[in-house]
Amino acid sequence: MTKKPDNKKSALHISKGKANSSNINQNFKYKRRKDLGVDDYIAGLLAGDRVILGRAISLVESQQAKDQLKAQQIIEKCLPYSGNSLRIGLTGTPGVGKSTFIDCFGQEILQAGHRLAVLAIDPSSQLTKGSILGDKTRMQQLSVHPKVFVRPSPAGASLGGVARKTRETVILCETAGFDAIVIETVGVGQSETAVHSMVDFFLLLLLPNAGDELQGIKRGVMEMADLIAINKADGDNITAAKLAKKQCRNGLHLFPPKPSDWVATAETCSALEGKGLDKIWQHIQAYRRQTTINGYFQEHRKQQAKYWMEESINEQLKSLFMSHPSIQQQFKAIEQQVIEGKISPFRAAENLIALFKGP
């Protein structure tokens, strides 16, 4: 994740941006990058400055301790300004046309008067160099729009790390005035669960040949969906897409009601032809209205915050445990005994915990 692309993009947009945003950019021009203080960041974010936003995200993504310290200070100060957005999760297998979909669907969001940030979670981005969104040219309309901010997936060894960075990036984007956030992920491992636990609405994109298509969707993802959109419902695919919609609706019908009381359904759309996207946006707006009235929207956010605290504690406890010298020395051997049935899993756990606690 270099800082260059953001600078370039920002340079493109300065003329189109808000007046005060441009002013701030000019002020910062005369400061050396490393001189920016926490309050400079906050001022820049509150002014909706893209360069500052990009640099703040880079701090969040940095591995360096001093960057991390500053990032945490910025996040803390941003918290009171965050939360005022609609967070939409989007998933679908490679080839379903996520980028094209976002590029077109984003127009619906913009027409509704929102400022849109597009983020991504791709735990494999370290290997693929962030291929999902790395190539911003895939979103030709959005990537040049003054009210849109596009950021590829942060790199990271663990999904937990990548997810945390994205969650903090959401806070920064909201502080910078982006009140619609789309977080995209590809169906790899647990990344949908991570996205699902940080968004208000979860959208699953499928191809018209749903029978085969669903083979690629990880277990449980369909159950998370608040809406299934059958994309590429155009040309020769229209009949297949309609059938897929019916199949999906039947399938969704078999699931129990969601805690949000929202009834998930399926729609067809064509990002290529710009068809059906308005219906999808209507569903999302209906979801927001319904869950705001029944209180789920707010309650869900609180539960998500608790969830992330618990997840983070668990992750840190595990890492504390696994990095303990006695555990490092003996874990593999004891695990092997468990696999071979020579020691019960519970006894093994107790022995390891005893080692961890020390004498």
Added chain:
Amino acid sequence: MTKKPDNKKSALHISKGKANSSNINQNFKYKRRKDLGVDDYIAGLLAGDRVILGRAISLVESQQAKDQLKAQQIIEKCLPYSGNSLRIGLTGTPGVGKSTFIDCFGQEILQAGHRLAVLAIDPSSQLTKGSILGDKTRMQQLSVHPKVFVRPSPAGASLGGVARKTRETVILCETAGFDAIVIETVGVGQSETAVHSMVDFFLLLLLPNAGDELQGIKRGVMEMADLIAINKADGDNITAAKLAKKQCRNGLHLFPPKPSDWVATAETCSALEGKGLDKIWQHIQAYRRQTTINGYFQEHRKQQAKYWMEESINEQLKSLFMSHPSIQQQFKAIEQQVIEGKISPFRAAENLIALFKGP
């Protein structure tokens, strides 16, 4: 969980039991209960003695430290004799007729030459006094059969505790020669996941009015099922049951293939009339054959052992964390700050971990 019922039941069966089993019982008659040593237990279990099995399970279920110590010693010595059984998980909402189903379906298992143990996981049993299986009279045929051992759910505050006791009980039952184990649970909270992670085959019982019925099934349970059996397919219900079977098959078709390569399906049955149970047993046997050949059966057991070790470590780490004096003092307040959005979940987790690690 008193020890009396087991004594009574055993007294009923001594005459029908194996010869060496009776001998051992006679030897033990002259020993005071508390005098039984670990080796006595092992000898009794290996002889298939029900009284000893019941008492060993009571040790596993005991809250007392000295009982637990002895229980762990017994479990360790049983491990080499365990594993030679087919473990079947069974779930379904109250009213689906699980007890009647097991009572009839057990006959199929017995006719195949197996010795059958019926266990249960019901985390609510502390409140309901083990109502699922507490009343053994619900299984009239099985509860008096000499080759069957029925044990109600252990009581326990946490699902983790209840699940652990049941998993250890499986080891004891297998050592006592029970080579078919049915573990029943009711659809409350995470109990299906716990059962799923300790069995080879997972059977979901549904009522013929599947549309409504599925409303009561917890998310994800349907995906866990290796087979769905629509019970009560008798009398006026036959048409509805056939429709439910079709709906379920369509629904299952939407899920991706299982790691076992087993294709889950649905069947109708009537435990009341004893119909369709042979087909269910055939599916289970086919599953065992297929997964033994492709290696999944054995590999799955290894993964389950690892899973339980990890779960147990996580649970103990959490308990270590939550019982730390500084955490006890500050957890609630910090959690509240997270819920109110005054501190980020990640920062809160770090602060708490720092308290846990101490100065």
